Amino acid sequence: MCPIRSMGYGAMKKHFAFFLVSILTACSGAANVDTETVTSRPSQVAPVTVSTEEETTAAIRPQQFDEVAESLRGTEIEFWYVWNRSGADPFQEIIGEFNRSNDYDITVTALDQKDFGDFFGEMNTAIESGELPEVVLGYNYQYLAWDAAGDAVVDLTPYTYDATFGLSEETIADFYPVFWEHDLIGEQRLGFPAQPSGQVIFYNQTWAQELGFYTLPSTPEQFRQQACAAAEANGDGTGGWFINTSGASVAGWVYAFDAELETPEGGYDFNTPETFAAFEFLHDLKATGCAWEPKTRYPNGEFAARKGLFYTSSILSIPFIRDAFQIEGNNDVWIPIPFPGLGGPSITIYGPSYVIIQSSPEAQLAGWLLIKFLLEPENQVALVQVGGSFPLSRSAVILLEEAAWESPQWFVAAEMLDHARSEPRYQSWSTVRAALQDAASMIFKGNFDVATIFELLEQLQSTAEELHAEGGGN
Structure with a gap:
């Protein structure tokens, strides 16, 4: 894979900044320019409606990974993520439960990279060396850069709709539309939101x-x-x-x-x-x-x-x-x-997404099973309660209501998700x-x-x- 080339707004910014200064100079004629009672609650959002291509894929529901699963037992993978919120890191506990409970004795090592800016550089180094984690967190623009460096990112569409390992129709319909669509890039699904x-x-x-x-x-x-x-x-x-x-x-x-x-x-x-x-x-x-x-x-x-x-x-x-x-x-x-x-x-x-990096068929399937576990409403709730992010599904909101989570402003914000648009x-x-x-x-x-x-x-x-x-x- 080729290293990621940094995009050049740093250099182009000089030109853009000169233009902005020239506007202000022309405007001023000067040479020196300094370079929470809650009212009505919005209606519930409609269930997710998938595209024609997705409907076709979902209808077919192929069994593509049964043979891979036969050699899946004991697979070890790494999950690189960033926890930069004020509360205690919930990922370690969630990953620990996955390691204890999954049916294939998959072991995930979860490594906190601390900062998304530094993490981007670490991923660049990993791409150059070929020593990559199997699952990562990344913003859209980050994982698209990784993919451009050499088809690094796995299309999750086959995993999402697989008859054995995929998401159920009920799970898909439970997503808020803005989050279901968040990582659809062209005809590919390159991730799922993690901490929106x-x-x-x-x-x-x-x-x-x-x-x-x-x-x-x-x-x-x-x-x-x-x-x-x-x-x-x-x-x-x-x-x-x-x-x-x-x-x-x-x-x-x-x-x-x-x-x-x-x-x-x-x-x-x-x-x-x-x-x-x-x-x-x-x-x-x-x-x-x-x-x-x-x-x-x-x-x-x-x-x-x-x-x-x-x-x-x-x-x-x-x-x-x-x-x-x-x-x-x-x-x-x-x-x-x-x-x-x-x-x-x-x-x-906006926010980072779960992404699978190209590796062996077994490691990719193990990575998908990890993401599927992370998407479960109970695990969404664990992330929300500590970090304050949005949930991906309506079921997670219901669980938070049942738990009497004390954050009234957050619940008001969550009810705006039918008005949400992605960057x-x-x-x-x-x-x-x-x-x-x-x-x-x-x-x-x-x-x-x-x-x-x-x-x-x-x-x-x-x-x-x-x-x-x-x-x-x-």
């Missing part, structure tokens, strides 16, 4: 009601009205929306304006009237004093202190926000809400996302002229196309 998170907007409902708003904002205009009212109430430059230009946050706003990040043919689609409208809306929030940027990356304390009515962040922030309210002595009710959209509400989903599933997304973040950050500069948004989006589109091509168009 989601970008939502946290909302101080008690404060909003004191300001005279008794319904959740469901449109951008209603969002603006409430943000501006909170800013006016504080009167010190705080109080509205905390500016957040992360890729997931910007994607959430773009989706809210009924725009797409991808074209049906493949590739990115930033230069559209809908994306312009999203950028213009966000720029105007700042320009009218209804949004401000805290100095801290995670302004949990500021949110608890009523320095912002709206706080865009991951669902993984829930326990930290709860702690901040306790420290502040604030009994306000705060909840997660979706991005209020012209085409309906939305939240942005783009391209190898190039890791670098294109950085370009999107850079572009979004520019619209909040004090001397940015809103009239140049189209020019900004044109350059963003050009940069994305170059990066996508460098990534092999995937």
Whole structure:
């Protein structure tokens, strides 16, 4: 296998940054430019509907792995993963139970790689040496890069629908659609979600009601009205929306304006009237004093202190926000809400997936049996209770309700999964996302002229196309 070549946004960023600076210079004429009570509960999501190709595969239900299973006993494999959450690592206990209970005496050695950034480099080294783990965790853009280095990733479609070892129709229908589709790349299934998170907007409902708003904002205009009212109430430059230009946050706003990040043919689609409208809306929030940027990356304390009515962040922030309210002595009710959209509400989903790396037939089947075990609702629950991620299935949510898990804001967020959309599933997304973040950050500069948004989006589109091509168009 060939080593993974790092994509070149680092070099291209110099060109993109020069363009952004030139916009600001032209705008300013200056030479020096600084380079949770819960209201209504959403309806339950519809069962998963598989595509025509999947229906055909499911109907056939071949028995492809019975012969492999005859030599499966005693197989040993490695599982590389990353546990970077605050709670105790649940994977070791789950893997231990698999080792004790599986019917084939399969032994899995689970190795925590600690950090996804370092893990990517470790996988690159492993690909070069040929000494690879059999099962790994990886984001879409990571495992697509590994696969591009030499067909490293196994298509799980045959395993998923195998008559003996596959998933039952009931299990498939139990998945939330956004998670079932998350790792479908073209006609292949290259993984299953492991620890999905989601970008939502946290909302101080008690404060909003004191300001005279008794319904959740469901449109951008209603969002603006409430943000501006909170800013006016504080009167010190705080109080509205905390500016957040992360890729997931910007994607959430773009989706809210009924725009797409991808074209049906493949590739990115930033230069559209809908994306312009999203950028213009966000720029105007700042320009009218209804949004401000805290100095801290995670302004949990500021949110608890009523320095912002709206706080865009991951669902993984829930326990930290709860702690901040306790420290502040604030009994306000705060909840997660979706991005209020012209085409309906939305939240942005992202996170690592379980992936099998090419090896022997026995090791691959052992890896699949491990993933199948990890997908069981009880094991999803173990991961959720410690790490706070989303579950993949409705059965897992029911188990959490039956267990009386005390996280009301999390349950509200889980009920938004029928509004969830994934980030783009391209190898190039890791670098294109950085370009999107850079572009979004520019619209909040004090001397940015809103009239140049189209020019900004044109350059963003050009940069994305170059990066996508460098990534092999995937």
